Amino acid sequence: MTVHIVGGGLAGSEAAHYLSSRGHEVFLYEMRPVKMTEVHRTGFLAELVCSNSLKSESLTNAEGLLKAEMKLIGSLILTCADLARIPAGKALAVDRGAFSECVTKSVEDSGVKVIRKEIKELSPKDDEIWIIATGPATSEGLAENIRDMTGGEDFYFFDAVAPIVTKESIDMGKAFFGSRYEESGDYINCPMTEEEYRKFWRELVNAETIPMENFDKKHLFERCMPIEEIARSGENALLFGPLRPTGLIDPKTGERPFAVVQLRRDNKEGTLYNIVGFQTRLRWREQDRVLRKIPCLRNVEIVRYGVMHRNIYINSPKVLDVFMRFNDRIFFAGQITGVEGYVESAMSGLYVAFNVDRILRGKKPVRFPRETMIGALTHYITEDVEGDLRPMYANFGLLKPLERKIKNKLERRKALSERALKALSEFLEKFRS
Ligand SMILES: Cc1cc2nc3c(=O)[nH]c(=O)nc-3n(C[C@H](O)[C@H](O)[C@H](O)COP(=O)(O)OP(=O)(O)OC[C@H]3O[C@@H](n4cnc5c(N)ncnc54)[C@H](O)[C@@H]3O)c2cc1C
Numbered sequence: 001m002t003v004h005i006v007g008g009g010l011a012g013s014e015a016a017h018y019l020s021s022r023g024h025e026v027f028l029y030e031m032r033p034v035k036m037t038e039v040h041r042t043g044f045l046a047e048l049v050c051s052n053s054l055k056s057e058s059l060t061n062a063e064g065l066l067k068a069e070m071k072l073i074g075s076l077i078l079t080c081a082d083l084a085r086i087p088a089g090k091a092l093a094v095d096r097g098a099f100s101e102c103v104t105k106s107v108e109d110s111g112v113k114v115i116r117k118e119i120k121e122l123s124p125k126d127d128e129i130w131i132i133a134t135g136p137a138t139s140e141g142l143a144e145n146i147r148d149m150t151g152g153e154d155f156y157f158f159d160a161v162a163p164i165v166t167k168e169s170i171d172m173g174k175a176f177f178g179s180r181y182e183e184s185g186d187y188i189n190c191p192m193t194e195e196e197y198r199k200f201w202r203e204l205v206n207a208e209t210i211p212m213e214n215f216d217k218k219h220l221f222e223r224c225m226p227i228e229e230i231a232r233s234g235e236n237a238l239l240f241g242p243l244r245p246t247g248l249i250d251p252k253t254g255e256r257p258f259a260v261v262q263l264r265r266d267n268k269e270g271t272l273y274n275i276v277g278f279q280t281r282l283r284w285r286e287q288d289r290v291l292r293k294i295p296c297l298r299n300v301e302i303v304r305y306g307v308m309h310r311n312i313y314i315n316s317p318k319v320l321d322v323f324m325r326f327n328d329r330i331f332f333a334g335q336i337t338g339v340e341g342y343v344e345s346a347m348s349g350l351y352v353a354f355n356v357d358r359i360l361r362g363k364k365p366v367r368f369p370r371e372t373m374i375g376a377l378t379h380y381i382t383e384d385v386e387g388d389l390r391p392m393y394a395n396f397g398l399l400k401p402l403e404r405k406i407k408n409k410l411e412r413r414k415a416l417s418e419r420a421l422k423a424l425s426e427f428l429e430k431f432r433s
Pocket of ligand 1: 006007008009010011012029030031032036037039040046047048049050051052117118119120133134135136137138139142159160161307308309311333334335336340341342343345346
């Protein structure tokens, strides 16, 4: 039997590496750089298309628990993230170039045959298993084929990317380093007075956006809401969202600013920063103009503009079983299944690979314990949704409640995480081949 994986993103790379490292013959088809998507910029595997943060590592955070579980299974994505890590407080942020290079090299070194071509149609032979991990930017031809195959409706939503700017173009005379509530000073903060904020807000809500076919706010995933859409919901909306000054004191004044724009380091050298929460569909010239209304960005140089993009996913509860299997020969993994986020997508690659490995060894696939974030999220995506599937990310609400009640939220989350890691260790002991 051979395994054929379509899409060398976070899910596909994770699955390919896992299966190849266990001695299976794996072919990975990645269309870049021969054919690019609207959001990728390089030919590397596992390119991070927007933020360079893989979010929190704390066990009182659902993303932190998910990562801890993936590490127990042996996640390549997290190994490379550790190697490419750059400072970002409690978050796991990476130098995106070093990260993707690490994944590409590790996948190739593990023996996976990486083939650079677009797959337009799926027709697996009897001795082949195919894993479709083509992500939110699945190429048109294949998307059509999948739609026909699954009999699915036109499921999609819109996602947005924030601009990246050069550090040297930020006015550090006005900005200051600091993180909300933490000692570390990893973020650059651009303070604004009330007058500066109001002026910026007016420019933002009146700026020209790129019209998009089928653009409908109800399809926007809330954590990827474009900044101009948040701003349009009220003059103070940004003060409770990405521009909230909470937890930040400007050392020059000793006071909390009226509003703060935060920038997170985007590469190891610290020469590039992305603007936190500034996903946008403003026209590029408007991005230049409006960002310059922020005092410490008045001479800003944007190296990657924000964009919006149609994001495809299938109706998993209807078409997949809990093992992300469409039929005996075809599995799906990654964001196309309706999980949301880099780490969640990588997790689903690992999850599918775990069971494909078992199947190839003549064993039955197994469900992950519902106490684990992996088990709970995959259960939600394939079995638990009421009505239409909306993309879902890791959160403690998905886990079975504890048997004993713990009032304190952090203590409760810690207990949930401990229970999950224990359950996963026992599960792996029993079922990992
Ligand atoms: C614009 C945008 C911004 C996002 N920002 C964030 C963010 O900031 N943080 C976050 O956690 N998540 C973000 N996401 C969500 C999601 O986590 C990422 O999209 C993630 O990369 C999904 O992983 P994946 O492996 O499923 O797909 P991808 O990483 O996109 O990988 C799919 C791969 O398949 C290839 N491919 C597509 N079609 C074919 C074909 N027919 N033949 C061969 N190869 C093909 C593509 O080139 C790509 O390399 C964003 C998504 C989008 C669209």
